[in-house]
Amino acid sequence: MVAFGSQFSFFTFQTTHVLWAEQLILPGQPDAVVQQTVGAALTFVGIVQIITQFWLVGPFARRFGEKKLAVGGNLVRGIAFAAMAIAPTLAAWFSVIPLIAIGGGLALPALVALLTYAAPPGGRGQVIGLYQSFSALGSILGPLLAGFLFQAINPGAPVAAAAALMGVTVAIGLGLFRQPLAKPALPRTSD
DSSP: OHHHHHHHHHHHHHHTHHHHIIIIISTTOOHHHHHHHHHHHHHHHHHHHHHIIIIIHHHHHHHHOHHHHHHHHHHHHHHHHHHHHHOOSHHHHHHHHHHHHHHHHHHHHHHHHHHHHHSOGGGHHHHHHHHHHHHHHHHHHHHHHHHHHHHHTOTTHHHHHHHHHHHHHHHHHGGGGGSOOOOOOOOOOOO
8 A cells, every 4th residue: 555655646746747847836938948947857856866776775774674764755755745735936846856756765665675574485576566566556546636636626736636645655654663574584504
C-alpha cells in the first residue's frame, strides 16, 4: 500500500506538473521561457536524484534504517507537494522541488529493501513483482486523477491532491514500525 500511495501521489503531481508551472508559476510567459524554466527545474531534480542515489542512500540507511527512510522520504515528498500547493511561486518551486527527488530517492529503495526482508528467500522475486504491480497501478491512477482535477477544479488541485495522498501514504507507512522487519543476517561461511 505504501508503494501504491507513493506512486499514486507522485504521478498525480508529475502528470500536470508542466501545465501547473505554465499556468500558476509562469503565467503569460512565452513558451520558450516556460520550457527553459521547467527544463532547468527538472535538470536540478535529476542532479539531486543522482546525488541522493550515490551518496545519501547508503549512509542514511545505515544510520536511520529502512523503515525511517521509507516513511521519512515520503514525508519529505508530501511536505514539498504541500509547499508547492500553498505557495505556487517560482522561488518556492525551486526551493522545494529537490525535496521530491531526495524523498523519493530515499523512500523507494528502502521500500524494496523492506519487502526483501519480509519475504521468504524463495519468494523475494514474487514480492518484488507484487510491489512493482502496485507501483504501476499508482502510476496509472495518478494521471487519471490529475487530469480530472486539473480540468474540473483548477491547475493547483493535482498538487494539493498529491500532498493529501502522500499524507495518507505516510500514515499507512507508520504501520511499518509495528512490523518485525529487519535485514536478514548473512549466512556464515566456513573457510
